[in-house]
């Protein structure tokens with residue numbers, strides 16, 4: 001039995017498309033987290049060409065960056081489907097009802113089956129940390145429920161750099177949580193397709 005992380009499961013990721021959207025603050029920690037997530041995606045059979053990595057300035061921008069990645073991939077998916085350039089605009093898609101979006105995302109050439117949002121928030125002297133962490137976490141939960149696309153929470157909220165390194169498996173310490181996020185993305189992506 002496991003005390004902390006979820007008991008491991010094996011899922012075939014060969015049919016998945018996954019986005020990793022990461023902030024660029026604290027990049028010495030972000031980089032190993034993203035690498036760990038990608039390693040687990042590839043190990044589960046996700047094709048390299050089906051892993052899209054995008055970035056945004058900081059964790060505050062992650063919810064809108066994830067939502068944008070989702071909608072833009074919808075546009076490319078509908079262009080592929082309709083094979084015309086007259087695909088609905090981002091404005092059209094933003095205005096689409098949830099049920100429309102659900103039908104759109106069920107298409108085979110649909111967008112991402114899961115998105116991993118990666119950020120590293122390190123507590124400073126002010127309350128900035130708390131406000132960004134709270135807003136980003138609630139924002140990502142809203143994006144996944146609004147879009148129906150699983151958004152894996154890959155935001156480290158730590159009190160100091162040592163804690164961050166330990167959770168990125170840096171300096172041979174601790175465990176790279178990015179690996180857990182990659183595995184969660186495969187599981188949730190497969191379950192979304194069922």
Ligand SMILES: O=Nc1c(NC[C@H](O)[C@H](O)[C@H](O)CO)[nH]c(=O)[nH]c1=O
Pocket residue numbers: 023024025026057058059060061119120121122123128129132
């Ligand atoms: O402040 N510390 C951090 C931070 N601040 C920037 C914020 O996310 C946003 O990009 C700016 O406020 C501009 O909107 N972003 C992080 O990812 N980690 C931090 O530790």
